[in-house]
Amino acid sequence: MIAFLVLMAQTPPAADAARGARIFAESCAVGYCHGSGGSVGRAPRLAGRGFDRANLVKVVRDGIAGTGMPGFAGRLAGADLTAVVNYVMKLSGGAAPPPPPDALPSSAVNLLEEGPPAVRRGRDLFFEAARGVRCGTCHALEGRGIPVGPNPGAARAITAAGIRRIKSPNVKTASTPDGDRFPALLVERNNVLVRVYDLTVAPPVLRSFAPAETSTGDGAGWSHQAFIGGYTDPELEAVAAYLRWLAAR
Amino acid sequence: MKAPVLLVILAAALAAQDGATGADWPHYGGTHRAWRYSALGEINASNVRRLAPVWVFQTGDPDGGLQSTPIVLDGVMYVSSSHNRVFALDAATGRELWRYVYPLPRDYMTFYGPWNRGVGVGHGRVFMGTIENHVVALDQKTGRELWRVNVEDAQQCGCNITAAPQVVNNKVIVGVTGGDSAHRGYITAFDVRTGRQAWRFWTIPGPGEKGHETWSGDSWKWGGGSTWMTGSYDPELNLIYWSVGNPAADFFGGSRTGDNLYTDSVVALDPATGKLRWHYQQVPHDVWDFDTAYENVLLDVAVQRRPRKLLVNVNKGGMTFVVDRTNGEFVSAWPIVKHLNWITGVSETGQLVGRNEPEVGKTKFLCPSIGGGRSWNQAAFSPRTGWFYTTAIEWCQDVTSRAEKPREGQPFFGGVFLAKDPPGEPAHSHLDAYDPVSGRKHWSYRSKYPLLASVLATAGDLVFSGDPEGFFFALDAKTGSKLWSFQTGSGHRGSAVTYSVNGRQYIATPSGWGSAVAGLLPQVWPESQGFRGGSSLFVFALPEGERR
Numbered sequence: 001m002i003a004f005l006v007l008m009a010q011t012p013p014a015a016d017a018a019r020g021a022r023i024f025a026e027s028c029a030v031g032y033c034h035g036s037g038g039s040v041g042r043a044p045r046l047a048g049r050g051f052d053r054a055n056l057v058k059v060v061r062d063g064i065a066g067t068g069m070p071g072f073a074g075r076l077a078g079a080d081l082t083a084v085v086n087y088v089m090k091l092s093g094g095a096a097p098p099p100p101p102d103a104l105p106s107s108a109v110n111l112l113e114e115g116p117p118a119v120r121r122g123r124d125l126f127f128e129a130a131r132g133v134r135c136g137t138c139h140a141l142e143g144r145g146i147p148v149g150p151n152p153g154a155a156r157a158i159t160a161a162g163i164r165r166i167k168s169p170n171v172k173t174a175s176t177p178d179g180d181r182f183p184a185l186l187v188e189r190n191n192v193l194v195r196v197y198d199l200t201v202a203p204p205v206l207r208s209f210a211p212a213e214t215s216t217g218d219g220a221g222w223s224h225q226a227f228i229g230g231y232t233d234p235e236l237e238a239v240a241a242y243l244r245w246l247a248a249r
Numbered sequence: 250m251k252a253p254v255l256l257v258i259l260a261a262a263l264a265a266q267d268g269a270t271g272a273d274w275p276h277y278g279g280t281h282r283a284w285r286y287s288a289l290g291e292i293n294a295s296n297v298r299r300l301a302p303v304w305v306f307q308t309g310d311p312d313g314g315l316q317s318t319p320i321v322l323d324g325v326m327y328v329s330s331s332h333n334r335v336f337a338l339d340a341a342t343g344r345e346l347w348r349y350v351y352p353l354p355r356d357y358m359t360f361y362g363p364w365n366r367g368v369g370v371g372h373g374r375v376f377m378g379t380i381e382n383h384v385v386a387l388d389q390k391t392g393r394e395l396w397r398v399n400v401e402d403a404q405q406c407g408c409n410i411t412a413a414p415q416v417v418n419n420k421v422i423v424g425v426t427g428g429d430s431a432h433r434g435y436i437t438a439f440d441v442r443t444g445r446q447a448w449r450f451w452t453i454p455g456p457g458e459k460g461h462e463t464w465s466g467d468s469w470k471w472g473g474g475s476t477w478m479t480g481s482y483d484p485e486l487n488l489i490y491w492s493v494g495n496p497a498a499d500f501f502g503g504s505r506t507g508d509n510l511y512t513d514s515v516v517a518l519d520p521a522t523g524k525l526r527w528h529y530q531q532v533p534h535d536v537w538d539f540d541t542a543y544e545n546v547l548l549d550v551a552v553q554r555r556p557r558k559l560l561v562n563v564n565k566g567g568m569t570f571v572v573d574r575t576n577g578e579f580v581s582a583w584p585i586v587k588h589l590n591w592i593t594g595v596s597e598t599g600q601l602v603g604r605n606e607p608e609v610g611k612t613k614f615l616c617p618s619i620g621g622g623r624s625w626n627q628a629a630f631s632p633r634t635g636w637f638y639t640t641a642i643e644w645c646q647d648v649t650s651r652a653e654k655p656r657e658g659q660p661f662f663g664g665v666f667l668a669k670d671p672p673g674e675p676a677h678s679h680l681d682a683y684d685p686v687s688g689r690k691h692w693s694y695r696s697k698y699p700l701l702a703s704v705l706a707t708a709g710d711l712v713f714s715g716d717p718e719g720f721f722f723a724l725d726a727k728t729g730s731k732l733w734s735f736q737t738g739s740g741h742r743g744s745a746v747t748y749s750v751n752g753r754q755y756i757a758t759p760s761g762w763g764s765a766v767a768g769l770l771p772q773v774w775p776e777s778q779g780f781r782g783g784s785s786l787f788v789f790a791l792p793e794g795e796r797r
Contacts (some may be wrong), residue, residue, distance in 0.1 A: 030660040032765035036667040042768025065356040205444035
């Protein structure tokens with residue numbers, strides 16, 4: 001009887017099993033990965049593998065560098081991670097006992113859903129793929145975006161008007177022997193190589209020159225205002241609220 | 250299957266040799282017309298038995314196999330491998346002239362494979378798309394990087410670039426993967442000299458654009474429509490032709506009601522502006538993942554005594570669609586597989602008949618498999634026979650559809666599948682010769698395992714391809730009989746080409762098993778898990794003393 005009670009306490013509830021199956025179908029069985037029921041795909045078969053639970057948790061959480069296996073911490077909330085690990089353990093042979101509830105870090109949450117609604121709206125706008133050129137085209141935050149320009153995360157008092165007024169003293173004018181002149185952000189200059197971001201249009205182009213092929217002078221007819229023209233004032237206010245929230249966190 | 254539209258073809262190919270390559274193999278599909286056909290005939294049906302290897306090149310990176318199409322210009326070969334390495338080789342000797350290793354972070358992880366399907370060369374530059382979603386331009390003589398542009402954050406979009414870029418006039422044009430992710434697809438053109446973006450064509454129209462009404466709610470933002478193979482180009486009409494993949498979620502259409510333009514469509518664009526000139530949608534509201542993403546073969550053929558400028562496109566659902574490439578008008582449709590049950594046929598005006606759709610919460614047996622009635626490996630056309638040569642796979646699957654919400658850049662399949670044998674016979678593959686318009690089959694070459702390498706046709710009346718067990722082979726283009734084969738040590742998933750240096754003809758083939766579809770094979774052929782990987786290039790010629 002005691003053994004039975006212990007077993008009951010350790011068996012994930014039906015809701016957890018259903019959640020594990022759903023997460024597995026959406027994130028693991030998919031397309032060309034592990035296949036339906038962990039049968040096999042381009043990614044390895046999981047069924048009947050007899051995994052070690054601790055190792056499985058590590059792989060699901062952190063991924064496997066240099067392979068197609070991504071880390072799911074930050075993509076899936078903690079309860080989802082636990083559920084999918086339970087599901088894969090069952091597929092793999094099911095002998096191992098389920099974990100204590102705190103086996104996965106509670107910090108493993110979906111970053112993209114953090115913050116009050118106004119902040120989430122600002123974040124969505126910052127990275128809004130449907131508009132093509134967006135803040136994230138040149139700036140990276142919270143593991144997303146392309147780090148061309150400075151990290152805007154320290155802007156504790158930023159406003160929409162402030163975003164429009166941003167000066168860019170680091171943007172110079174680059175010239176090439178064939179007469180091309182363009183606004184440029186210097187990335188690297190040494191004896192054999194000069195690399196600059198060409199900011200003429202978005203997305204920026206990382207161009208490489210021999211030192212003799214280009215020179216840079218001060219000033220540029222470039223403005224942050226022109227690049228962010230696709231955003232309205234209310235949209236920029238929401239972006240500013242997101243940046244303030246990040247800076248204060 | 251309804252009988253194909255009856256069409257009388259009086260002359261096979263009116264076209265001269267303008268889709269044929271000569272000494273060079275300048276573009277991904279051979280020429281911009283994508284015939285994968287060479288006018289070289291030194292190696293032919295009567296002497297191919299004497300073909301022998303002259304050099305072998307190892308890329309050193311077998312992860313994902315070798316899926317490339319080598320480009321050859323003026324005796325130099327440019328070939329890309331997995332992880333975006335590019336090698337320039339002396340095409341007669343295999344000597345390495347330069348190499349470029351793309352600077353991937355050590356801990357880089359991606360849902361998508363590390364493979365690359367080729368480079369584009371023009372304007373003294375070698376162009377490549379990367380697994381991190383960059384486009385890179387290299388100096389053609391030295392391999393030095395000239396510019397690099399990050400098209401979109403790969404981690405956010407769940408997309409990247411595996412296909413060879415298309416170089417047209419002063420633009421390098423690239424597509425994007427991500428059709429099975431919550432992502433909105435596009436085609437983007439960059440200036441060859443500076444890398445500056447010239448235009449973008451969104452494959453899913455945004456608010457206010459024509460076609461936007463074919464997507465319900467916000468589904469247009471996450472609707473897939475990737476452009477994961479390379480386009481064709483007709484300089485006379487000044488149009489580029491690109492194929493657009495499936496809508497996402499693949500197996501669940503309940504949240505994207507409508508036709509979902511321009512997914513599963515061929516689009517004709519102005520190469521200078523990216524403006525849409527016409528489109529032809531093969532599969533409105535696709536719920537099977539039957540991309541129209543493959544190559545567009547441009548043929549000039551007489552149909553009912555009238556010379557027509559045609560475009561032939563085989564889709565993943567195992568159907569070939571032929572349209573007029575001046576205006577997108579439907580001409581004919583015909584199947585390349587026997588086991589096909591997602592429709593019962595195509596009407597005389599090109600409409601799908603008898604749609605057999607997955608149902609939420611149920612498991613349905615559907616043919617072909619999402620691995621494709623054919624995969625992306627490409628067909629060839631020979632103007633000598635007037636025939637179209639394509640591979641095909643007879644396999645099916647159990648599909649279970651699920652209602653699913655999009656998560657940006659994350660997988661968005663709306664269901665799961667498991668590949669199965671077709672009814673009444675084991676899964677298998679074949680390579681066939683067809684009339685390109687009527688689909689009449691002239692011969693068929695059977696293979697136990699899926700043929701996943703492209704086809705090469707030559708003026709020597711030969712058809713080359715390779716199989717998963719490592720055999721590279723030559724068939725008689727007129728009869729389909731096997732004339733020659735050579736074991737390269739690893740399966741074939743790339744595209745063979747032919748070229749000449751100082752008058753000597755060479756045949757080059759990638760060898761190296763891998764890829765996403767190759768990964769599905771063990772669901773039906775368990776022994777295929779043991780197929781050996783690799784990543785090498787084998788080059789053949791007639792022995793010097795035996796030429797002519």
